[in-house]
Amino acid sequence: MGAVIFVHSDRTWCERIKKEAQDFPSVKTLFFTSLPDAYEAIGNFALPIAAIYLSVKRQKSSIFAALEFCIAHRPATPLFLIDQSDEPFLARFRVKGAFLGDSSFEDLIRPLNHKFLEETGINEIRPMGARQHPDYISIPTLDFSHSLHYSDDVFIHQPEGGMKLFASRGSPVEAGYLQQALKFSNWLNIRESHCKDAREQAKAARTSFLDLRGISEEWIRSELLVEAKTLFTEIRSTLPSDSVVLKATGFLDSFFRYLSSLNRSHDQGRLEEFIREAEKTDRSLQALSLALLLCGYFRFEKSVVVEILGMACILQDISLIHSPFGNLADLPQSRVPPEAQNFHMRHPVHSADLLANSTSLSATTLQVIRQHHETRDRKGFPNRIGGSQLHPMAEALSMINQYLDLRESGLPTQDLWDKLQREVYPRYSTEMVRALESTLKKFSGYL
């Protein structure tokens, strides 16, 4: 029989399902806790796969990319999602159904073809061979074993060459008929062009997932955090360019939309949980989350927030990442080597210069980056710019940076609060302080 594959990041969930599966000895199961591990099995044609179940919860790579992968490699295998409700949009990516996380093993396998399991005792037959025709995808015959219906026209390769229709799309999968096919071939074939649309739709959905009605919050979070991780890895590994800026704009737009919707829902618990999860993914997301929420207080235009403040949050320390002294971005100032101290003090200007030379970021975004450690009282660095010369978004970012530095110093809550009042707030305008306080008060654990 083909194996039934489960991909779920939660080991407790896997253990529960494994235990429940013991009551169904005829179903062969395989469990993976990450998509990349599962890709090896899904891409291995020596392993017939009868059904795939993917959880959308806390996956470390894109679920849309996983759907594309499954469509490309296992187009005949029924695919189901877990931790997602069954929604019409899923059919576009050939998803056969979706389940909530507490579903039992019996619930999960109910849509599968059990007749095949009961009526036949096909021995393990490892398919051999490769693609039989350039326009067709060859699929292990046993991949069809749990399907109720053929999802496409299926063809069998003739010994004398050429393809012959084996079963029409929508016709029922019958165990005996499939067993006959196995006598001739371990492979069946479907037209490659039929999978192309579903793959394209999965790709397109990845770029506009927030517009999908019915996509679960778990899935949105996974996609956002995967996008953030990919973006920050690129920012750290390559010098800035307009292509990185474009990716950052797309990510910021999604991040802003999702954070605003959480904020509007007045469910502070969910908002706090997401921000903490985001911070674990990348430190830069701390400043970004706070900055975007603080902008809600001022009711700035969304496009201005994304293009100026959001971009500045992400790229403010780019010169420290790519400094001539190596990556200084994650070092506290006390651990910056003496020869790099001057560079570190001037990093806001270096960041703006580097971005001005390599991207077409707007002059205002560059100004905010140049001023991201300046303060209203003109005691910031590197140029002691203050008063009305200090851009309001630079002032917001500078205050957030000081707050996060204090938070990272590990001070007990009361000391942090005192220090914030005594040393940080006097350096900024009353309005800005009020905005930060109002934002911080939303979170139980921040102060």
Ligand SMILES: [Fe+2]
């Ligand atoms: Fe900085």
